Amino acid sequence: MSIKRIVSFLPSATELLYELGVENKLFGVTHECKYPEDAKKKIQVINSVINSDKLTSIEIDTKTCQLLNEGKEIFILNEKNILKANPDLIISQEICEACAAYTSHVNRAIQILEKKPIVYLMNPHNLQEILESVKDIGKIIGKEKQANMIIESLKKRISKIKDISHQKKKKTLAIEWIEPFFTAGHWIPEMIKDAGGENMISKTGEHSRKLNIEEILEIDPDIIIMMPCGFDIFRTISEYKKILKNNKLWNTLKAVKNKKVFAVDADSYFSKPSIRTVTGLEILAKIIQPEKFLNIIIPANSFVNLK
Numbered sequence: 001m002s003i004k005r006i007v008s009f010l011p012s013a014t015e016l017l018y019e020l021g022v023e024n025k026l027f028g029v030t031h032e033c034k035y036p037e038d039a040k041k042k043i044q045v046i047n048s049v050i051n052s053d054k055l056t057s058i059e060i061d062t063k064t065c066q067l068l069n070e071g072k073e074i075f076i077l078n079e080k081n082i083l084k085a086n087p088d089l090i091i092s093q094e095i096c097e098a099c100a101a102y103t104s105h106v107n108r109a110i111q112i113l114e115k116k117p118i119v120y121l122m123n124p125h126n127l128q129e130i131l132e133s134v135k136d137i138g139k140i141i142g143k144e145k146q147a148n149m150i151i152e153s154l155k156k157r158i159s160k161i162k163d164i165s166h167q168k169k170k171k172t173l174a175i176e177w178i179e180p181f182f183t184a185g186h187w188i189p190e191m192i193k194d195a196g197g198e199n200m201i202s203k204t205g206e207h208s209r210k211l212n213i214e215e216i217l218e219i220d221p222d223i224i225i226m227m228p229c230g231f232d233i234f235r236t237i238s239e240y241k242k243i244l245k246n247n248k249l250w251n252t253l254k255a256v257k258n259k260k261v262f263a264v265d266a267d268s269y270f271s272k273p274s275i276r277t278v279t280g281l282e283i284l285a286k287i288i289q290p291e292k293f294l295n296i297i298i299p300a301n302s303f304v305n306l307k
Contacts, residue, residue, distance in 0.1 A: 003118070003141045007085050009046055009092035009105060010122060012274030014039050016134060017091075019150060019275060020143045028085035030075075032230070035268065035276075045081045046105065049074060052230065057179040057239055077105045079112055087117045089140065093273075094123040124273045125186050125205040127158065127194075127281075134275060154278045161285045162194045164292050172197030172288060173221040173255075176229050176266075178239050181216070182208045184227055187277060188270060195284035196292070197223065213249050223288060224255040226306065227266035233301055236263040240306055262287050264303045 007028035008014040014033040017026050023038065028045035049067070052060050067074050092106045106119055120140055124130045131151050138147020172192050174184035183202040192199040200219045201211060208229075226236050240263060244250045255261050264270060264287075269280035283302050285293045 003088045005085065005087045006089045006091065006141070007045055007082065007087040007109075007117075008033065009090065010272075011035070012272040012276075013091040013093075013122065013137070014042075015272075015274045015276065016137060017141075020138060020141065020146050022141055022143065025141070027087060028081060043081050043085065045078050045085060045109075047076050047078060049076060057177060057228065057243065061177065061180060073104070075105060077108050079108075082109050083112065086113070086115065088115075089118045089120065091120050091122065091137065094121045122273060126190050127187055127277065130187065130273045130275070130277060131155070133273065150275060154275060157278050158194065158281060161281055161293075161296075164196070164285075164289070169196060169198040170222040170288055171200055171219065172223045172225065173200045173216065173219065174202075174225045174227055176208045176227060176271075178226065178228055179243050181211045181213070182229075183211055184208060184225075184270070187273065188227070191270075191277065191281045191284055192225075192288070195281055195287075196289040197284070216253065217249065220254050222255060222258075222260060224253070224261045225284070225287065226261065226263045227270045229271045230267050232267050233263050233265045233304060236266065237304065237306065259305060259307045261306045262303050263306050265299075265301065268299075269302060 004025060005027050006025050008017060008026060009030060011030060011032045014029050015035055017023060018036050026042055029039055029042040030046035031044050031048055033039040050060060050063050064074060090106055090109060110116055120137060122133045124133055131154060134147050134151055138144045174188050174192060176182040176184040185202045185206045185208040189199040189202050190204040200221050226240055228236055228239060250256060264283055269276050269283060282296050283298050286296060286298055287303060
């Protein structure tokens, strides 16, 4: 079957489709598909009921938990736009129902579409599985050669980071949400390890989970990296100043005292299972082992030291 019309329920899939050069076949995206810039011009088939731009971290968490507990949707399928898109292929995810459109939205789309599309569900929990999803999508849309070229390029960049060893690994904690605290799971622990850190608390492939300040105090990490899910660097800085800057317990931590707390652009390089997670790996290498990665070029405003 020749794929001529694609709908993406996932920002990372949208990014990849542009990288594969098939943006002309993309007829529907989500409200979170903001990269590349042209993606913002596409018709939106998914929207959120939570306006996170106007809510605090604790308000976002409270509202999300409330909706999930009540069995209500966090995301809404725009049925008019999905019918207009009339896709041959829908790309969605099975990783987290709080982060993006989920299986229920795919099922509803299939139910109302007269022509039943192919469905590909991304479910990566580590870097290798992210690369495998690139290969899978490339094969489905007839862009295997381009997909393989992307994969080989990414593998070289990953190897370049991993091949530079570090004798004494620094205890590193990545935090995915500030209020309440959440660990950073899935592919983040692997990225920290590959970048030369000793990842603390979470393990590769595990879902993120709540943690308390006592757990953080107990491990007392050398480096703390703030990467609230879906936040850019400026939003993270703002949240950090409001919530943690004057917290007495927080300020007793070794990483805080030694000015080794960093904010990263989580929305672009860490929160999503996209090919830009490899850029995220390079960012982590610059943070954890700055002396060893002086020549690695990373995007502007991708991380900042929260002194």
